[in-house]
Amino acid sequence: MLEQIIKMKEQGLTTKQIAAQLDTTEGKIKYAWTKYRKSLTEQPSAEAPKVKSKTVKQTKKSTAPVLDVVPSVQVMPSLERDAFGMATHYEDDILHAIVQSPTALYVYWELSELSKQLLETHYHTSFDSFRKELRVIDVTLVDYEQGQANRTYQFELPEMTNAWFVRPVTPNTTYIIEWGIQTIDGDFVPVLRSKPVETPRDEAVTDGRFAEVVQHWQYGEVEQPEWVEVLRPYSYFDRVR
């Protein structure tokens, strides 16, 4: 069974899916998998030769496929440091929104050199000259990927900001935040986008939107819960397969 489990894990199947396919319980799958993972850890070093994790230029077209490790090309980049030795900026494109209260979100962002370069190239102007804005989008129960939104508003950001407390926002609402530039023709071009974030309720429910979806989930009618889960799987290789 272990062999099958490993195979399916490698295909990216969840424990639940594997259990269904092998007609057994999730618990058994988990146990076998954990045991297997442990056995890997306990291997003496002689059996598992170390693979260089650095960027090593390999001879091209090395014939033997090594189904072992793909070393990352990118290790820690050298970064600018402040007086305490902390990085002042990570070479990253990220915008993350977190809940401070039912009426306030904290948003921080980082823009990589690549993105800045693209904007400068595309608009043929210096990065400093863009008007930077934050757009707050209410996406409660709609599909923003498809261009749906309940309402949006946006505001200009002062230069040199990399974080903002967005206030006020509405409780019990799902938001997506975008950092972008206002072009001279009046469009807002989003450059960074947050994952959806849900503001908590701050009063007792009158017309609840979760009763039904919780029930769907509870009775196993849906594969994924139909609400935003703030802690969701994140992968370093986010979009790389």
Next chain:
Amino acid sequence: MRKGYFSLVLHAHLPYIRHEEAHRLEERWMYEAISETYIPLLWEVDRLSRPLGWTVSISPPVIEMLADPLIQERYIEHIEDTLRLINQELERDLDQKERDALMFYQDRYHDLLNTFLHWEKDLNRAFRHYKEQGYLDLITCTATHGFSPHMLSEQAARSEIQTGLNCFERHYGFRPSGLWMPECAYTPGLDRILYEEGIRYTFVDEHSILNADPSPAHGIGAPVYSPHGVALFPRDQIISGKIWSSVIGYPGHPDYREFYRDLAYDREWDQIAEFMHPEGLRYDTGLKLHRVTGETDQKDYYVRDWAWQRTSEHAADFAQALGEHLDTYQAQDFPPFLVTAPFDAELFGHWWFEGPDFLGKAMERLEDQEIESISPATFLERHFQDIDTVHVAMGTWGRKGYAEVWINERNDWMIRHLHQLEKRLAGVVARNRHQDALTVKAKRQLIREYLLAVSSDWPFILDGQTTAQYAANRFREHVLRFEETERRLDAEELTMEWLDDRYREYPFLQDTDIEPDVFLTAHDYYVAVKREKSWNTDAILLFVRQYDTSERPAENLAKRLAAAGENVYVVTEHAEAYRLQDGVHVYGVQVSGLPLVQTYNQLAALNLAFLRQAQALSKIVDFQVVHNFNMDTASAAQAFSKVKNIPLVSNVYDLESERSPDRSGGLVVAIKRLEGDALRHSSVVYLEREESRHGVEQEYHVEKKPLRFEENLEKPYQHVTNPKKNG
């Protein structure tokens, strides 16, 4: 028996403040907690010697410090010093009441020492003993009390939970089914991780339950199930407030000990210098000789008998009030009404000196009132079928009920660093899948540093602005230690000795507590094992808006290159995120979100999407050339080539000058400018049609002579030259 239940939950936590060097002020927090809270609570448990229904949560940092021989030895020194100070004080000419108060402390510190030695200096043994006797229930908390709702990834939250449980199990020999979530913080999705880690109940504040959707039938009179099946017990604020409110709570009674008046500040420096910090700092001795004495600055001396007497009265009052409260809800069935009263353990003893006495006596009075004291675990055993399932929103027991304490203008600078560590950890475990002992140890050390950095105590302290320097320093220290460890791992400069030295500086958690791949996802695992190593070097990045169309033979070229052994990655506009087709990795991107009005801005959005995909790929793929197959993606290709310093190759089919020969205006000018820039920055320009040559050479002023694509199809990159830096 009265109908209804009472459940007391005490959460013992301090940040990990153990330091190798002596005289760190913060280490005294631990001594104070032992002397004032942990041992006095154990005294009450021992005095009553019967099942109390109490649940005590001991956080991993506290467990580890209690078990630490260095802390144990220093605690004994601390007690002995205090006893010497008391003796020295007693030799002075003192007011009788002051003398009496000191005599009380003299006895008390002897008792503390005896108890500590009785348990062979390890109070974990004591807690474990009383748990095994069935007198109390024990649970724990996450590894370092990190604030889960603000973590970026599921893996980070899981590492805190799993590691905390492992640590507890190592010391206590079992895995609890309940877990105290730091700050009673809950957020949707956290319950799934808890459930998967074997946790069946935790605690939230009462507004989290009152605002649940749908509204639970019993309000805060019963726990609820979260959607993923974890029971959430609500803090009852009325009953908790009865004990602990600053207005109506018991601890403010004039007979109780005054927390803020310490002997250290009542003496001349010379009189106490010997017992103070060697660098001349004055700090609390723990000998607080005064009582609250009402709303006045003039404090009277502490009279132990009065305080003791007062706890009896307050315990009786509390039991009666609780009885009445339960009677109000006696109509509730399935399940009967439950009052859950969770507190920080240190409130009893440290802040309210007489708190442990009060708790012990309150338990006796509850018996008089026929109130059953029950642990959440027992409650669930009896009533698991009678609980509603609801959606609970993010909430905490902190100021105003949400996250204001842990993210505000004083501490928000921390969060991005923590998220970076999470991302780095995911990267480290994914690219270091090999399991040699050194790497595994390094991964564990990295996780250890992350855990020590993510402690909610640091932003909490910065919010309160007391000892803020220490908190900020500790936070930065662990981030920098993480980076140094990671750097050495990547550079292959690590040794076992170096890692051991690092560990010795903060010997928190044993290696066996930390699953080295806790930050690995099934997805990362897939990425790491299913690809051939050679795939990620000297690769070709092909940007093309439409990949498999007949008039744009990008597909033919990519296939041909792949067949010849090249690593070809295509980024194209497509609904399918990824496919491996004829040996070519084809990544589809699409622009999503609100539609843009202007064509040129739509193009910008498309290029951003292309760039993001290329950026993600470049984390694991080393590109040697970027090939722009049509001008639509010129800005992404140019930016990528420039910043990554790799050559750009462009194909020309038609140009704006051909498409719109008679048009002018902003858009045409802008597109032409963009095309011209890209062509001029290209190392090689290929023409698909000879008709384009004139346009490229004349209108775009490209100095390099464009080549015919067809003629160079077999070796399209033979003419590529490396661009100069910033060229």
